[in-house]
Amino acid sequence: MALSKVSLALILSLFSASSLQAPTQSTVNACDALTQAIPGKLFNPRSSGYKEENDDYWNVGLSDLKPACILKPTTSQEVGKAFQVLGEYTDVNFSVKSGGHDPNPGHASSQGGILIALSKIKGTTYDKDTNLAQVKPGGQWKDVIGPLEQYGVTVGGGRLDTVGIGGYLAGGGLSFLSAQYGMAADSIVGWELVTANGSVINVNAKTHPDLAVALRGGGNQYGVTTKFSIEAHPIGKVWGGIRVYAGWAEQEVFAALHDFIANNHKDPKAAVILTSTKLVSDVETYIIFFFYDAPEAPKGAFGKFEDISSFLDLTQSDTYSELLAKNSVGADLLPTRASFRSITLPRIPSRPQFYQEIEAQWETLFKDYAESHPGSAVDIIFQPFPAVIAKNSASRGGNAMGLTENDKDRFILTITGQWTPADDDNTIWDLSKQLTDWIEQQIPHVTTPESEQYLPLFMNHAAFSQDVFGSYKDVEKFKVLQKEMDPTGFFAKRAGGFNI
Template sequence: MLNHAIVSVALALATLPFAVQGAQLAARAQDPICEWIERAISSASNVYYPGDALYNKGVAHWATTADQVSKCVVEPGTAADVGMVLRIIGGTRTPFAVKGAGHSPNPKFASTTGVHISMYRFNNVTYDADAQTADIGTGLIWDNVYDALAPHGVNIVGGRVPGVGVAGFTLGGGYSWKTNQFGLTVDTLVAFELVRPDGKVVKVTHESDPQLFMGLKGGFNNFGIVTKFTLKTHPQPEVWGGPIQVAADQIDEVTDATVEWDATATDPKAQVMTTYTYAQGELHMTAFLFYDGPTQPAGMFDRFLAIPNHGSNVNTRPFADLVQSTPTGASYGFRGIFNAFSVLDTTRSLVDVVINETQYWGQQLSAKTGIITTYAVEPFLRSIYSHNTQQTAFPPTRSIPFLPFNIYYAWLNSTYDEEFYNAARVSTKVIVDAAVAEGQRGAADAPLYPNNAIFDTPINKVYGANIPTMRAVKRRVDPANVMGLAGGWKV
């Protein structure tokens, strides 16, 4: 997809700020708050300072737009130590960040110039066969989880592409290859291990605290730091699927097949995602096919499989291998931004607007070190919000059968950050306006998926009518607004 020269340049640019700034900061006295934390935590945890390789690992993100130079990195190894850190931070009103895997490109969401908390050591996966649940640490990526659960023949509702963190994905809702069958990841949550802002470690369930449980299911870090999720599991056979990469001359065939799929699909084990990408001066399409079983029902994906392609990786495989087969566009170390919009139907006229936006912004932004613009069309079944009768922070409504769409831009030079951010805002508005104009009036009010929404999205577009309840819970569990010292979606 992208040549090695571009990747090498991007990685050099990505690591340069930390190499230079880290060397400068290492010569300074260590921050007194960091030293206080270092003295207070147990031997299960560590503090790292600029100039240390583990500091660099701690503050690094998938997209360099999310990077900042912190005073130190705290890598706690126990929930009790997380509580100690929160008490010190809250008492001194020190800005901080909490990073799971660091996949969000949003600036300042999981980074800080203050104390950076890396959840890396919360990396256990424990399967309970009797309860049919798994305890999952918040420092993991989904790839780790799938590998750990595979020997037990089970799986959970998790991420679709390599490298996505468990923490942010789950706390933001979580659309999965398994969502047509089981709902979002938040719909499969049984319990949280939560370190409250006062430092107390608690287990939160629907029975123990229904409002806090609701707020955590999509509410990110408003109520404390989650160290462990307990999630429902289900049997996992081998699956059938993978990506098919198609050239621009087959754009009509791919688009028509996707639109037809959205209108006719009924099998909850099946799913399709189509991406339109402008890179290296050309438009490319990728159709991702998925069936939750070793063979697809006869004829189900025939229209996609009949399209001439220049690369197909569709076969029967373990679930983890399917996820690894998913090309993710740009590599680790580029600048980047997502933006989210929601529609009610995947019509041909609307997808034509998406295609036009992909080409237009790809051409406009390529001159500003833009290397990729990608628009993802995700035709889930409209029944996905019916899998849960309990209230969740996201989605705030289950009566609107909306479909989440996603924009992703990647580029090299920070000089152009605002131009890329603004392009993502303008482009989403063009597409939503087109949906409304063709009769999808509910698209204007449909919730926006917080894991993909750009950083300045109005909070009411994410949580809607849930905001008063979430604020009441926030006042109860965090009256001093300790979590307001960290970035992210704040109620």
């Protein structure tokens, strides 16, 4: 029977007691049409399937947003049917969710719109003859790394195994293997793509070179990928884990980071991520994730880091899957609200103090908040982005960020917040913006001709208010391509995520 009247009464009743924007009649009608077109896959707000999906976010604050209905397709064809239905309801907004790790409101979540969750489109296979992994977007990276390990191969993926798959690859993806093979998306050679009109097409990096580049770091502006074909890379036992350093080692730690970025090309099997937690607790510390693509790291692989004494050392030899699982311990220990904001910066050879200057401004901005909210954590993360990553990207055909073999060393600064009170959302977002605004003001005064001038944003860690596409040098070309793929603005105007 038709469900529109029943659906309207049911859905609106669930929103009436809250301050959340209720779904429009058109949205309710669209939910009804989806039920008819794809039976058994649509969930309303009172169903267990709805609650299960809407509670499954790294940023638990996104669960406060209530879509009118949630669709859980199991095939690319069902995603295509959903797009065809939504094409008839031009005023209905929607979002597409893969693993739920994007913390930005409205990207993989929806208030009063329709959420298409790809959690049932999951699975990983490997063909040793082609050396290609076929990876579906649902689930988390542990659903990819584990199945591939039996073949002695892996693909570039999340540095925590709880990171979602689809959004990570669509955003470009930094991995522990990036200095060897480029960004994670650079190894993608094929996409099963559902387009705005509901067609399912196969995009090949050889036959669709421009679209392939755009899809590597272009988010969901050209379509939704339901399967990635990814070149696999050999993997065996690896070495890594965390080391924790006292706050007094600040100068040595940042000097080592400055040195590591410049020399990472000499041993691209090495990778680090440096997190300053100086405002998180009474004990000022630096937490560094180390990675080396071999059972043991040779002397000198991590440069000056090897000369600094840590007070906690959890590094050891592990399988790749074991290492990523250990890296995830604590990341999801307590459910909190969460945020990202990032900025791409040049390594300035003559200014090794630049990292400390950024940290000092971060402390100035966030100190009062940290002292008055002891249960909250706002860290800054320094991620090396050496020139060798750009060189590898270019050699594989390039990506949307526009990296080239002539690029110079960079690093990515990510501000990540975790807190509990919903009332603090705007405070964290504003303070994070104040920090990146301050840094942008400093760049013209501190950069030198020998440092990199082109600084595209890293989509995976950008905040919803940042203009990621506007930072890409080929944005005008991408706008033309996006219009060709999406002439009605189905994705550009109606879908959650970064819009071109």
